[in-house]
């Protein structure tokens with residue numbers, strides 16, 4: 283029986299295939315970033331200076347990283363479980379003249395997080411919904427976030443839950459082991475705040491929430507004099 287980590291990697295590799303990567307990168311080149319990527323990019327820019335390193339977890343073909351490199355970030359580390367998406371991200375970095383400042387790292391972030399550098403900005407755009415264990419994914423991600431943490435996730439609405447259920451049922455019927463999840467937003471926010479971050483801005487689409495958090499200033503130490 284495969285270990286749960288291998289099962290996740292195999293399912294993800296199948297889901298985020300070469301064909302899908304090619305269509306995602308073609309769409310990005312033609313139409314620019316998708317709605318959640320735009321919201322996270324703009325939310326990060328509005329929350330303060332965008333500089334230093336972005337650690338883009340589940341960064342896919344790299345759209346959010348490239349958007350942030352164009353706005354002041356000096357280095358991007360894109361971690362993803364899909365080799366096909368990372369190959370597309372590398373090609374795009376070359377095409378944009380960003381290869382020297384873009385690294386791609388394959389694997390399940392939760393399993394390899396101790397080998398990864400911190401990021402001034404840490405991002406997860408439409409990633410938490412692809413991973414069963416939102417607690418370890420968020421906790422490990424937050425431990426790498428120096429200044430800001432931004433992520434998008436499906437809203438907990440009946441029609442979002444219905445759609446996810448339908449998609450998962452179709453996958454089960456086609457023997458596709460990949461699954462998506464609507465994790466509880468309030469519980470996720472509790473984890474982010476417990477790591478010392480406060481919400482700077484939140485934007486919605488009909489089905490997604492895009493949240494940007496900043497590291498809360500250290501609490502004032504009471505003066506004993």
Ligand SMILES: C[S@@+](CC[C@H](N)C(=O)[O-])C[C@H]1O[C@@H](n2cnc3c(N)ncnc32)[C@H](O)[C@@H]1O
Pocket residue numbers: 294298319339340341342343344345361362363364367389390391392406407408409412413419
């Ligand atoms: C829906 S795609 C989103 C890609 C990109 N962030 C975007 O918004 O275009 C989800 C991505 O997250 C990656 N992913 C999910 N869980 C992951 C994990 N634990 N470690 C690394 N990558 C992960 C998948 O391989 C996939 O490329």
